[in-house]
Amino acid sequence: MIEQVAVTGSTNADILERAREGAPEGLWIRADRQDGGRGRLGRSWDSPTGNFYGSTLVKLRAGDPPAHTLSLVAAIATADALRHFAPKADLLIKWPNDLLLGEDKLAGILLERQGDNIVVGIGVNLAYAPQLSDRVAAALSAAGPAPTPQIFCEVLARQFEAALARWRGAGTHYQSGLAATIALWLKQAHPVGAAIATSGPDGTKISGTFAGLTPDAMLNLRLPDGETVVIHSGDIELQRGQSDAAGD
Numbered sequence: 749m750i751e752q753v754a755v756t757g758s759t760n761a762d763i764l765e766r767a768r769e770g771a772p773e774g775l776w777i778r779a780d781r782q783d784g785g786r787g788r789l790g791r792s793w794d795s796p797t798g799n800f801y802g803s804t805l806v807k808l809r810a811g812d813p814p815a816h817t818l819s820l821v822a823a824i825a826t827a828d829a830l831r832h833f834a835p836k837a838d839l840l841i842k843w844p845n846d847l848l849l850g851e852d853k854l855a856g857i858l859l860e861r862q863g864d865n866i867v868v869g870i871g872v873n874l875a876y877a878p879q880l881s882d883r884v885a886a887a888l889s890a891a892g893p894a895p896t897p898q899i900f901c902e903v904l905a906r907q908f909e910a911a912l913a914r915w916r917g918a919g920t921h922y923q924s925g926l927a928a929t930i931a932l933w934l935k936q937a938h939p940v941g942a943a944i945a946t947s948g949p950d951g952t953k954i955s956g957t958f959a960g961l962t963p964d965a966m967l968n969l970r971l972p973d974g975e976t977v978v979i980h981s982g983d984i985e986l987q988r989g990q991s992d993a994a995g996d
Contacts, residue, residue: 750776750901758782759803760860760869767805767865774909778802778901798875799887800897804908808864813915813926815859815866817965819845820933821915822857822868825908827936830854830872830888832903837891841937843958843967843984851986852877852886868908874900930961943987944969946979955987 749772756762756779763777779802782795795801808815823841830839830847840848845857855872874894877887888894895903914932917925938944938958945955946969959968959976967979 749774750778750898750905752898753777753779755779755781755783758869759801760858760867763803763805763867763869764860764862764865767862767867771805773805773807774905776802776804776901776905778897780897795871796876796878798894798897799878800870800872800874800900800904802897802901802904803867803869804905806866806868806912808866809916813929814964815861817915817926817929818866818868819857819859820929820965821911822859822870822908823847824929824932824936825904825911826855826857826870826872828907828911829900829904832907833893833895833900834888834891837888839936841933842986843937843961844981847872849886849888849891852884853880854886854888870904872900926965927963930963930965933965934960938986944984945987946982946984 753762759777759779759782763771763775766775766777778800781797782801806818823845826847827839827841830837838850839854842848846853847855855870858869860867860869873885873887874897875887875889877885879885911929915925915929940958940960942958943955944958945953947953954969954971954977956969956971959970961967962978967984968976969979970976
């Protein structure tokens with residue numbers, strides 16, 4: 749079910765409220781505009797009319813994979829929906845939850861949890877590329893005619909349902925479902941061996957190469973000395989034009 753509202757503070761907040769009221773899994777709320785949208789790490793999310801702002805509800809079940817891995821589900825579903833409208837677009841998933849068009853940010857994902865209710869919020873620049881303080885944004889319209897937010901939501905909801913079923917293993921043990929999800933995510937993400945950098949807990953920049961994901965979808969970062977460290981959270985920066993030939 750897709751509910752549409754003209755203006756709201758945050759579709760994630762709306763879904764959380766509906767979850768407290770007993771809303772079912774699969775509910776989507778889409779807003780024409782948000783005046784209190786937010787991204788990861790407390791960032792605000794610019795919300796001009798014409799772009800997509802929507803959230804859906806997942807209710808965790810016994811045997812489901814770890815909740816944080818739903819970010820992979822959302823990224824895959826969003827990429828699939830975008831390719832439905834722009835099959836030749838240069839799309840790339842960037843860990844943990846951004847989608848890029850070329851080198852620029854096209855979409856973002858924010859997960860929030862309340863008990864067994866997981867809200868998955870997705871924002872996509874369909875028509876307009878907002879001005880961001882920390883990075884360059886892109887719009888799907890740069891790759892061809894962009895769909896309306898409502899039509900995009902209808903396709904995204906179908907893709908998310910399919911990706912969620914895959915994540916759950918379609919009735920099998922969650923490890924096989926999560927492994928299949930990770931494998932599909934890796935096919936659409938920055939390649940193994942790509943040069944990346946992230947910031948440590950103290951703000952120190954750590955550079956290395958992408959060495960894949962752990963079985964629970966954390967990022968493996970291979971350092972210049974050959975050691976591999978696991979990154980549990982934080983933004984990464986792709987170092988374009990650099991790679992580790994041994995990881996290709």
